[in-house]
Amino acid sequence: xIVYSRLxxxxxxxxxxxxxxxxxxxxxxxxxxxxxxxxxxESLVETHDLxxxxxxxxEAWLKPYSKPLPGMAQILEQLSRSYKLxxxxxxxxxxxxxVRALHPELDYFDxxxxxxxxxxxxxxxxxxxxxxxxxxxxxxxxxxxxxxxxNIKAADAMGFQTHLxxxxxxxxxxxxxxxxxxx
Numbered sequence: 001x002i003v004y005s006r007l008x009x010x011x012x013x014x015x016x017x018x019x020x021x022x023x024x025x026x027x028x029x030x031x032x033x034x035x036x037x038x039x040x041x042e043s044l045v046e047t048h049d050l051x052x053x054x055x056x057x058x059e060a061w062l063k064p065y066s067k068p069l070p071g072m073a074q075i076l077e078q079l080s081r082s083y084k085l086x087x088x089x090x091x092x093x094x095x096x097x098x099v100r101a102l103h104p105e106l107d108y109f110d111x112x113x114x115x116x117x118x119x120x121x122x123x124x125x126x127x128x129x130x131x132x133x134x135x136x137x138x139x140x141x142x143x144x145x146x147x148x149x150x151n152i153k154a155a156d157a158m159g160f161q162t163h164l165x166x167x168x169x170x171x172x173x174x175x176x177x178x179x180x181x182x183x
Contacts, residue, residue, distance in 0.1 A: 002065040007057070012049035020048070028124075031090040033116040037061065062098050071168040073105035075175075078182045080108040088131055088144075090115045090122050111135075122146070123154030132158070143178070145171065 004021040011017035021044075029035045041057045044050040052060065079085055087109045091099060093116040100106060113131060115121035120130070132139050139159035146152050147165040156162045163174045175182050 003061065003063075006060040006063070007044065007050065007052070008048075010050055010052045010056075011044070017048040017050075025092065025095070026090060028121050030092050031115040031121040032119050033093055034119075037092075037094050058094075062095060064098055064102055066099075066102075068103060068105065069168050071172075073108075075168065075171065075182050076105050076108040079175075079180070080110075083180075084135060084137065085109045086131055086135055087112045087114075088122065088127065089113070092116050122148070122151040125154060125158055128155055128158040128160065 001018075001022075003025060004018050008014045008018035008021055024030065024040070030040065037058060038054070040061075041050070041054050044057070050057065076085065085108060087106065089096075089099075089112070091114050093114075096114050096116055100112075106112060111134065113127075113134070115127070118127060118130065120127040122128075128139070128144075132142075135142070139155075140161070142160050143163060144152070144155040144160040145163045145165050146155070149164065152162045152164050163171065165171060172182060
């Protein structure tokens with residue numbers, strides 16, 4: 001909602017724009033790179049009378065809206081010693097660069113698989129098939145962790161073990177339940 005609020009306040013009808021912008025960054029055409037940031041900008045100017053210049057729009061789009069979760073880097077570091085770690089993220093190419101710059105803990109992953117580079121986005125089953133082939137690990141031997149129910153259901157349907165991420169402490173408890181030791 002942070003990005004939508006940033007943009008909506010520069011639209012003709014802020015409340016309507018906020019409502020209609022909901023999930024814009026999660027749209028498949030955005031996360032797979034089918035539409036570009038200039039196209040998104042033009043659409044917002046046309047449909048919501050966005051008053052920001054393109055440069056200010058890009059600034060609002062790229063301004064971080066998340067921060068590292070305390071304790072997560074330690075979990076990733078510990079897991080990376082014993083397990084293959086793959087990041088599967090729905091993110092547009094533009095914001096993806098911001099995320100990589102903000103999160104050095106991404107270096108603990110063996111591969112960063114992002115929707116904008118793959119041309120597919122979760123919960124599409126093809127993206128789960130791709131990660132299975134790429135990792136060389138049978139899905140039943142993988143733990144898929146995500147904060148979105150639709151993605152969890154899709155991974156479960158593909159045979160992955162799953163965990164709905166609601167926080168670092170809950171993840172620690174889930175790993176402990178699975179006999180995976182992390183501090």
